[in-house]
Amino acid sequence: MADVTLNLNGRRRTVDVDPATPLLYVLRNDLDVHGPRFGCGLGQCGACTVLINGTATRSCMTPVSAVRGEITTLEGLAKDGRLHPVQQAWIDEQVPACGYCQNGQMLTAAALLQRNPRPTDEQIRAAMAPVLCRCFTYYRIQAAVRRAANAAATA
Amino acid sequence: MTIDDLLDRFAAPSRREFLKTSGRLVVGVAAAAHAGPLVTAAGGRAALAQGAGPYPDPDFRQLDSWIVIHQDNTATFYVGKTDLGQGTGTAFRQIMSDELDMAFDRTTCIMGITDVTVDQGGSGGSDALQVDGWPMRRVAAEARRVLLDMAAERFGVPSDQLAVNDGVVWVTADPSRRFTYGDLIGGRRFDVTLTGRTINETTGVAPIKPVQALKYAGTSPPRDDIPAKVDGSARWAVDVKLPGMVHARHVRPPIAGATVVGVDESSVRDVPGLVRIVRERNYVAVVCEREEQAIAAATRLKVDWRAPATAPFPASDDLFTYMRRTTPTRSVDPQATGDVEAGLAGAAARIEAEYEVPFQGHTAIGPAHATADPSNGQLTIYSNDMKSYGLRDGVARFLDIPRDRVRVVWMHGPQAYGRTAADDAGFEAAYLAQRLGRPVRVQWSRAEETAWDTKGPAYLVRMRGGLDARGNLMALDYEARAADYGHLGYNEHDTVLVAQLTGRRRATPAPGGAAAPSDMYAVPNRRAAMHVVPLPLVWETPLRTGNLRDPNGPQVTFAGESFIDELAAAAKTDPVEFRLRLLAAGTGDDAGVRRARSIAVVKAAAEEYGWRARPSPGPRASGDTLTGRGFAYAFRNQTIVAQIAEVEVNRRTGRVWVRRLVCAHDCGLVINPEALRRTLEGAMMHSLSRALYEEVTFDTEKVTSVDWRTSPTLTHLDTPAAIDVVLVNGDPNPNRPDLPHYGAGEAACKPLIAAVANAIFDATGVRIRRVPFRPARVAAALQAARV
Numbered sequence: 025m026a027d028v029t030l031n032l033n034g035r036r037r038t039v040d041v042d043p044a045t046p047l048l049y050v051l052r053n054d055l056d057v058h059g060p061r062f063g064c065g066l067g068q069c070g071a072c073t074v075l076i077n078g079t080a081t082r083s084c085m086t087p088v089s090a091v092r093g094e095i096t097t098l099e100g101l102a103k104d105g106r107l108h109p110v111q112q113a114w115i116d117e118q119v120p121a122c123g124y125c126q127n128g129q130m131l132t133a134a135a136l137l138q139r140n141p142r143p144t145d146e147q148i149r150a151a152m153a154p155v156l157c158r159c160f161t162y163y164r165i166q167a168a169v170r171r172a173a174n175a176a177a178t179a
Numbered sequence: 180m181t182i183d184d185l186l187d188r189f190a191a192p193s194r195r196e197f198l199k200t201s202g203r204l205v206v207g208v209a210a211a212a213h214a215g216p217l218v219t220a221a222g223g224r225a226a227l228a229q230g231a232g233p234y235p236d237p238d239f240r241q242l243d244s245w246i247v248i249h250q251d252n253t254a255t256f257y258v259g260k261t262d263l264g265q266g267t268g269t270a271f272r273q274i275m276s277d278e279l280d281m282a283f284d285r286t287t288c289i290m291g292i293t294d295v296t297v298d299q300g301g302s303g304g305s306d307a308l309q310v311d312g313w314p315m316r317r318v319a320a321e322a323r324r325v326l327l328d329m330a331a332e333r334f335g336v337p338s339d340q341l342a343v344n345d346g347v348v349w350v351t352a353d354p355s356r357r358f359t360y361g362d363l364i365g366g367r368r369f370d371v372t373l374t375g376r377t378i379n380e381t382t383g384v385a386p387i388k389p390v391q392a393l394k395y396a397g398t399s400p401p402r403d404d405i406p407a408k409v410d411g412s413a414r415w416a417v418d419v420k421l422p423g424m425v426h427a428r429h430v431r432p433p434i435a436g437a438t439v440v441g442v443d444e445s446s447v448r449d450v451p452g453l454v455r456i457v458r459e460r461n462y463v464a465v466v467c468e469r470e471e472q473a474i475a476a477a478t479r480l481k482v483d484w485r486a487p488a489t490a491p492f493p494a495s496d497d498l499f500t501y502m503r504r505t506t507p508t509r510s511v512d513p514q515a516t517g518d519v520e521a522g523l524a525g526a527a528a529r530i531e532a533e534y535e536v537p538f539q540g541h542t543a544i545g546p547a548h549a550t551a552d553p554s555n556g557q558l559t560i561y562s563n564d565m566k567s568y569g570l571r572d573g574v575a576r577f578l579d580i581p582r583d584r585v586r587v588v589w590m591h592g593p594q595a596y597g598r599t600a601a602d603d604a605g606f607e608a609a610y611l612a613q614r615l616g617r618p619v620r621v622q623w624s625r626a627e628e629t630a631w632d633t634k635g636p637a638y639l640v641r642m643r644g645g646l647d648a649r650g651n652l653m654a655l656d657y658e659a660r661a662a663d664y665g666h667l668g669y670n671e672h673d674t675v676l677v678a679q680l681t682g683r684r685r686a687t688p689a690p691g692g693a694a695a696p697s698d699m700y701a702v703p704n705r706r707a708a709m710h711v712v713p714l715p716l717v718w719e720t721p722l723r724t725g726n727l728r729d730p731n732g733p734q735v736t737f738a739g740e741s742f743i744d745e746l747a748a749a750a751k752t753d754p755v756e757f758r759l760r761l762l763a764a765g766t767g768d769d770a771g772v773r774r775a776r777s778i779a780v781v782k783a784a785a786e787e788y789g790w791r792a793r794p795s796p797g798p799r800a801s802g803d804t805l806t807g808r809g810f811a812y813a814f815r816n817q818t819i820v821a822q823i824a825e826v827e828v829n830r831r832t833g834r835v836w837v838r839r840l841v842c843a844h845d846c847g848l849v850i851n852p853e854a855l856r857r858t859l860e861g862a863m864m865h866s867l868s869r870a871l872y873e874e875v876t877f878d879t880e881k882v883t884s885v886d887w888r889t890s891p892t893l894t895h896l897d898t899p900a901a902i903d904v905v906l907v908n909g910d911p912n913p914n915r916p917d918l919p920h921y922g923a924g925e926a927a928c929k930p931l932i933a934a935v936a937n938a939i940f941d942a943t944g945v946r947i948r949r950v951p952f953r954p955a956r957v958a959a960a961l962q963a964a965r966v
């Protein structure tokens with residue numbers, strides 16, 4: 025066990041854990057941040073996605089001691105009480121079914137729009153492809169990504 | 180579930196108090212529902228120690244068990260269902276607000292907590308509105324009647340001189356004389372006894388409203404569970420954290436049917452945080468203080484297993500050969516009209532074909548999990564079990580504790596579609612919590628879930644058909660074999676996995692079932708025969724069958740509707756035209772006018788698509804991309820569905836992309852059209868995933884599809900460019916009474932696999948009769964046919 029300090033959603037948090045522990049379990053079990061969820065623990069599904077310095081990262085495969093920079097989870101996506109455009113689009117399109125995968129979907133979409141504010145349909149498919157949904161909400165997710173891009177463009 | 184729901188959940192003691200107390204004002208419910216946050220300042224969840232119980236069932240014959248009106252003129256509905264992400268909770272609020280005459284946005288709905296909500300069994304069978312919606316409507320109508328009577332007494336006028344809207348009652352002649360429902364009863368009990376032998380029959384004396392008087396039914400308020408799922412505030416069964424809670428993971432048999440010879444506890448002695456190794460017969464779990472420790476311990480624990488003397492099953496590559504050869508354990512009575520053999524013998528043209536659908540898993544995005552708290556001699560289980568009431572009953576029997584000392588708190592969970600109807604993790608958490616005397620959280624691994632979850636049965640279907648000289652279908656024979664022996668029931672204490680592995684299982688496996696396609700085709704000579712075939716290993720096997728979203732529908736409709744397409748092609752007739760002729764050939768109809776509605780739905784799908792009549796296959800393009808369209812139709816109970824898939828098939832790679840999907844759907848009265856559309860999209864895409872990718876693979880020892888690489892699924896790359904849903908919603912005859920709300924969800928899973936197969940045939944002239952249509956299989960078939 026060792027003290028590890030994380031910058032999480034704008035706050036510094038220190039935990040005493042085995043440094044090899046995947047970030048996912050530290051966030052969920054020690055820091056009570058439940059946006060990222062366990063889906064596979066193998067880097068294959070995206071349910072555990074967090075943003076590290078704006079890059080969509082699989083927290084199930086990231087040792088907590090390897091994290092450098094600012095972690096943003098679903099809980100930290102809204103700013104000043106306003107939902108992120110991706111979150112608003114998710115509500116407007118009524119995207120989630122069970123919702124279990126949607127943390128990974130929304131954060132991956134947010135990271136995509138950050139680096140490419142006007143993605144083509146093909147770019148949306150390619151960027152979102154590694155995030156799985158077993159309620160198969162892909163059609164609405166892609167519509168919501170387009171909606172969020174349009175909203176940001178006209179804002 | 181809104182955060183209010185969750186708060187209400189933990190207000191269960193005051194809720195029980197409310198149900199017990201008579202007459203007097205009880206502020207407990209409303210106050211507790213909005214009392215201090217459950218999420219503590221540090222962001223952690225406050226965990227309340229459980230009382231000792233007991234947890235009696237809310238009495239469904241008491242109006243107070245269903246509806247509470249608060250002083251602020253809001254209402255809470257308590258229903259015994261669970262919402263798996265289809266928006267049923269929102270739909271319940273719509274129909275109950277309508278009958279109660281309450282403003283929709285002043286209502287909330289609590290679901291699936293065994294000691295707080297009446298036992299409607301939870302979810303399953305797409306019957307939320309078809310079955311359970313009726314008592315909800317009737318009790319809400321009864322509450323409205325009681326409130327109007329109260330107002331009449333307060334105003335001193337007969338109730339027929341009162342008007343009511345959105346929870347406000349006034350004297351028709353003098354609208355300044357008004358009360359809200361909250362004024363009339365806020366926070367107090369109705370104390371009205373209902374009647375009905377069963378919960379589904381529950382009723383008061385008030386009639387429900389005619390369809391035309393419903394204001395919220397048929398509109399699409401946004402789903403109330405979505406905001407919290409989007410902003411991260413929703414609380415899930417995976418999130419539950421209790422004081423003193425420990426984490427459990429399993430070690431499963433590496434070979435199906437293997438038995439434990441010994442466990443080398445020293446192999447994990449150096450794993451920090453190890454609390455206990457639990458082993459009973461072939462059930463092995465490790466329990467640690469922290470989750471990552473439990474993962475490490477489960478990986479490292481050395482267990483000495485003895486392999487079974489005979490192979491538990493054939494390899495998946497040999498499955499259909501095995502099923503063909505194996506003597507059935509059960510043959511369902513055949514359905515027959517006319518004389519199918521004579522019809523075939525007299526036919527001008529005869530064709531036959533065999534179709535194969537492998538085992539397919541539920542493969543939920545989140546592996547099974549549950550947390551159980553054994554404090555104070557009671558047992559509380561936090562679970563995403565879609566049938567929370569059954570879990571309570573099953574656990575009480577499995578652990579031999581009184582039923583009213585067990586309660587199940589249903590919470591959000593990953594996609595279930597039948598998986599959590601046999602909720603292994605809920606039983607395991609309860610079992611371990613009882614053994615350890617501490618709260619235990621059970622979490623399955625990805626490999627464990629993909630290998631050991633319940634499976635949809637594999638099917639082998641042989642079909643024969645005979646056409647007369649003019650291309651009319653004279654005889655149709657269907658013979659199915661389903662690998663479904665030992666099919667799991669709902670949360671049975673003696674068939675869930677932990678009961679099997681600990682040897683506390685029943686002696687006789689369930690007989691299993693096999694089904695036939697559901698259609699309204701009139702064929703003069705027709706037979707459907709169905710058999711169940713067993714695998715060698717019946718218990719303690721990862722190839723356990725359970726109910727997977729319309730348990731047999733996609734498989735049998737793949738066979739039935741592919742073969743109808745083959746017959747249409749043999750008759751050189753347009754496949755929609757061929758089906759319409761078969762539908763119109765029958766004269767009789769049932770009370771739900773399924774024939775007339777089938778015809779209307781088939782036509783609606785064709786019209787929405789812009790279907791131009793021609794036989795399949797169509798003219799073939801010269802490039803690498805071949806395009807085609809395919810049609811299929813089915814019904815489930817009284818819900819009719821027709822679907823069209825438009826595909827692009829890459830001639831060289833064999834990749835199939837469904838670029839457009841059309842669905843015409845008639846489930847009677849639609850409560851929330853937008854929520855329904857999304858449910859239908861998801862259902863179609865689920866079957867598309869099954870059509871293109873899904874197959875449980877295994878060698879002669881174990882399942883080998885264990886993660887997302889070995890068990891591929893549909894991804895964003897496969898998403899159609901367009902999905903068009905037409906809600907047909909109704910009887911084509913305007914002179915008949917309005918249709919009730921039927922079920923929706925599973926019906927739309929049925930025709931899609933066949934529609935895709937038919938589209939591939941239309942594009943390429945090659946018929947694929949084996950699911951899934953992965954690129955390698957399609958490419959090989961095209962190559963063999965020199966396409």
Ligand code: FES
Nearest residue numbers: 063064065070084
């Ligand atoms: S849980 Fe991390 S990618 Fe699946």
Ligand code: FES
Nearest residue numbers: 123125157158159
């Ligand atoms: S919404 Fe259920 S897994 Fe994506």
